[in-house]
Amino acid sequence: MINKGWSLFLGIVFSCAMPAVAQVSDTSKIDSIKVDTGMLNKFRADSRKNALPVRVRPVLITPELIPVALPDYTFSYWHKLILFNLNFNQAGFTNNWSGGGVNSVALGANFDFKSEYNKAPLDYTNELNFIYGASKNKGQGFRKTNDYIYFDNKIATQLSKKWLFFGSLNFTSQFSDGYTYNDPSPPTLISRFMAPGYLTESVGLEYKPSKFFDWRLGAATAKQTFVLDTSIAHTAVGYYGVLPGHTFVNQMAFQSVATFDKDVMKNLHLNMRYTLFIPYTQSLAFVSHRVDAVLTAKVNSLVAVTINGTFLYDKTVGPQAQGTETLGLGILYKFP
Numbered sequence: 001m002i003n004k005g006w007s008l009f010l011g012i013v014f015s016c017a018m019p020a021v022a023q024v025s026d027t028s029k030i031d032s033i034k035v036d037t038g039m040l041n042k043f044r045a046d047s048r049k050n051a052l053p054v055r056v057r058p059v060l061i062t063p064e065l066i067p068v069a070l071p072d073y074t075f076s077y078w079h080k081l082i083l084f085n086l087n088f089n090q091a092g093f094t095n096n097w098s099g100g101g102v103n104s105v106a107l108g109a110n111f112d113f114k115s116e117y118n119k120a121p122l123d124y125t126n127e128l129n130f131i132y133g134a135s136k137n138k139g140q141g142f143r144k145t146n147d148y149i150y151f152d153n154k155i156a157t158q159l160s161k162k163w164l165f166f167g168s169l170n171f172t173s174q175f176s177d178g179y180t181y182n183d184p185s186p187p188t189l190i191s192r193f194m195a196p197g198y199l200t201e202s203v204g205l206e207y208k209p210s211k212f213f214d215w216r217l218g219a220a221t222a223k224q225t226f227v228l229d230t231s232i233a234h235t236a237v238g239y240y241g242v243l244p245g246h247t248f249v250n251q252m253a254f255q256s257v258a259t260f261d262k263d264v265m266k267n268l269h270l271n272m273r274y275t276l277f278i279p280y281t282q283s284l285a286f287v288s289h290r291v292d293a294v295l296t297a298k299v300n301s302l303v304a305v306t307i308n309g310t311f312l313y314d315k316t317v318g319p320q321a322q323g324t325e326t327l328g329l330g331i332l333y334k335f336p
Contacts, residue, residue, distance in 0.1 A: 085110040087328025108133035121158035147174040173197035196240040197226040212262035221255040241316035267298040288314035304332035
């Protein structure tokens with residue numbers, strides 16, 4: 001009886017489970033059907049916005065000025081150079097010095113001022129150079145060893161990177177009287193201020209490839225020679241080219257001036273100027289050449305050895321080439 005009862009119970013449970021399994025199988029088939037979600041979005045209900053008010057403050061941006069101090073400098077198109085050199089030489093002997101000799105003292109000075117205004121295309125250069133030297137030997141008075149005034153003005157406009165068109169005005173002379181000494185005869189006066197004096201105007205082209213070199217070619221050059229004191233001794237061609245009884249002569253010529261100014265070595269500076277003058281109204285025998293050079297070797301910031309030299313060939317001054325040279329140790333001041 002018991003076995004029959006359990007069999008009946010299990011049959012009832014199995015019969016009830018079969019419809020549930022069939023229902024699950026049918027449900028899975030229904031879920032596999034594709035559904036258009038885009039249509040469902042039409043029935044979506046969005047959540048309500050926050051009903052509480054939100055206060056939004058506007059953002060204000062205001063500029064703030066920051067004070068800026070201007071640089072404490074000014075730009076200048078001017079470039080200036082000042083150079084002053086003072087040399088002193090002295091020699092002394094006792095009265096019984098067996099080698100002989102004469103007590104002497106010599107003093108030499110060189111002042112050079114140069115300024116340049118350079119604002120393209122304009123270029124203006126001004127140069128002033130004074131050289132003077134004197135010596136005194138025992139038994140003699142002071143005698144001049146060097147004497148030169150050089151004043152040059154040039155204005156130019158740039159034609160290309162290296163070529164300029166220029167016009168210049170140049171003046172040269174000396175400070176004091178010059179003599180020749182033929183002891184025991186008295187000295188002979190041969191020159192003084194504005195005897196001679198030279199004024200030169202020139203127009204032409206200038207070649208300037210660098211800061212330390214320039215070369216002027218003055219095809220239209222006029223040179224005036226002044227001898228305001230006719231009491232000085234004259235040569236066969238007159239008073240420095242001026243005929244006796246006259247104080248002035250004018251010449252038209254071609255002039256070439258080349259300038260070199262650079263440190264050739266450490267603490268060694270060379271300043272050199274070469275001038276060529278070819279007169280149009282005279283023969284080639286009257287072509288003149290002049291070279292002025294100053295070589296400065298610095299010992300330290302204040303002491304330097306200086307050599308001044310001049311070479312001149314000019315038949316209106318003398319029939320042969322002339323030259324002068326001075327060497328001295330002294331004080332050198334350069335600014336800047």
